[in-house]
Amino acid sequence: MQAKDSSPPDGGYGWVVLVSAFMVMGLTVAVLKTFGLFFVEIQQHFDELASTTSWITSVTIAVFHLGAPVASSLCVQYTHRTVVITGGFLAFSGMALGYFGLNMCYLYWCFSGLGISFSWTPAISIVSHYFSKKRALANAIASAGECAFAFMFGPFFQWLISQYGWEGSLLIIGGIQLNICVCGVLMRPLASKFVLYAIFGILAAMSFFVPPLFLVPLSYSLGIDESWTASLLSILAMVDFGGRLLCGWYANLHVTKTIHLLAMTITLISTSLMLLPLANNYLSLAIFTGFYGFFFGTTVAIHITVLADVVGMPEFDSALGLFMLIRSTGGFLGPPLAGKLRQLTTKYSLQEEKGMVKLKRSGSWLVTSTGNQSGPFLYIYFVYLVNYKEGMEEQGTLSASQTLLSSSECTI
Structure with a gap:
């Protein structure tokens, strides 16, 4: 193509x-x-x-x-x-x-x-x-x-x-x-724009379906009730709907090139995920979920339009099918890799708080350094976030247990 x-x-x-x-x-x-x-x-x-x-x-x-x-x-x-x-x-x-x-x-x-x-x-x-x-x-x-x-x-x-x-x-x-x-x-050859866009599609698909999947365990790790947790998914869908319509309307004004607009929305998705560690209760988590859902909707609204701009309408039909076929690999690998990452990170010692903080910083660096590419960092960071919250809670529980045990030994 x-x-x-x-x-x-x-x-x-x-x-x-x-x-x-x-x-x-x-x-x-x-x-x-x-x-x-x-x-x-x-x-x-x-x-x-x-x-x-x-x-x-x-x-x-x-x-x-x-x-x-x-x-x-x-x-x-x-x-x-x-x-x-x-x-x-x-x-x-x-x-x-x-x-x-x-x-x-x-x-x-x-x-x-x-x-x-x-x-x-x-x-x-x-x-x-x-x-x-x-x-x-x-x-x-x-x-x-x-x-x-x-x-x-x-x-x-x-x-x-x-x-x-x-x-x-x-x-x-x-x-x-x-x-x-x-x-x-x-003398490197000029890369095909379709190939580059297909790579974007793979990386984007790896992350598109992971945040909603791990949003629920993240909410539970914050101690949020099940009914309130379910409402987060409703908020996500609602702002997603609004983001699609608003972005489609704005793109139709031709004020900004669609590919530049897509780059901005991907950057904003990354930013919203980077800010998720600030969420410590239902309200803050709902706000950041809203930001993520809105910019996710804007991305989905125009990424097919950008494909048409990349390949041209004469080849759009065949390009769309090939693009979806290539992108399927990202959707297939994303959730299992995210789950595997969560399993691996739970093996860290709960007492290695400093190591976890360094991991948090590396996750932030990964988001900012990747710029406007929607890639594995989206789900890596999100899965880490869930694990980090749970780890900190267990760290607190463990510290309390150790304190109680020490007191008992002193009494004996």
Whole structure:
């Protein structure tokens, strides 16, 4: 499933990609441009004519251009990153094999024009994927890499030849060209918006059905009566209803982009759960339940609308089915994982109050650091909260029992 077409980011991580492309241009074309420094050395070594030696450059340039269609098709089949990394290894292999310098025909194919092609083509191509308004400037900056590196490579290659000979210089240059692979790693593909949204769906489903499930034991842990506890679920449903209608009306005004609105509602859900430890009686628990229910309703009201915005209406029907299928894994795993977490946390010693306080702080950090992603932290924190309340009550009971026991021993 592909997301509908959208404008490239024109910045952000695109600048990292641009710098990587700048480096690739320098490590490929600039090396080819400065090959003249090796021309005389190779000609004298093999005692060949200038026309014969020039075939090394001719074959390299021809393979460089002939390999471009192959590199482009591989970018479509795989990724720009994969092809650039492959090109880096090919470029290194060609230079490393050139170190042996068996004969002139051998060198025709060692200076790997295919490695240059597989590196240059996807590197310059991916720049256009990351830039739209600044595309001309970005391409100009990327292509300038060959000029900048050619300026430095001239004296550097001359020094290498004087120190290590042309064979050793080729081996060193091949090692330098391995940095193309590093640049390729940095050229991460633009992620499909549908894939990202599907991940959001999984994480959201893991938490959607957990808070209402554990709201009841949380209420009991606070000593709230059963009838009042049941009313919390009614409050949750009522504010959920209001949140859906209000958010739908507001989203229809088109004041805020729906995806931004969704991010805000998810953040507010996280905040409401983070504040739940403040609840110590029915009234405070009802207030925080109301906040959670309201923002839960706003989230549910627009998350399908956001899906339509992500994939576009032509693919919405198939995307919705696939989205629900993927999201089912989160709904399937959420409650059991929450229950398992509760079982594990009850194994903590009731006297390790400081450890529990640290866990509370880590839960708060988890909520705030995750930002606007509805994820496992929603149910992790909620289940911990139930356990924390029960643990504190049992801690108080245990302390009272120990005090009574000590008094009895003193009396005896």
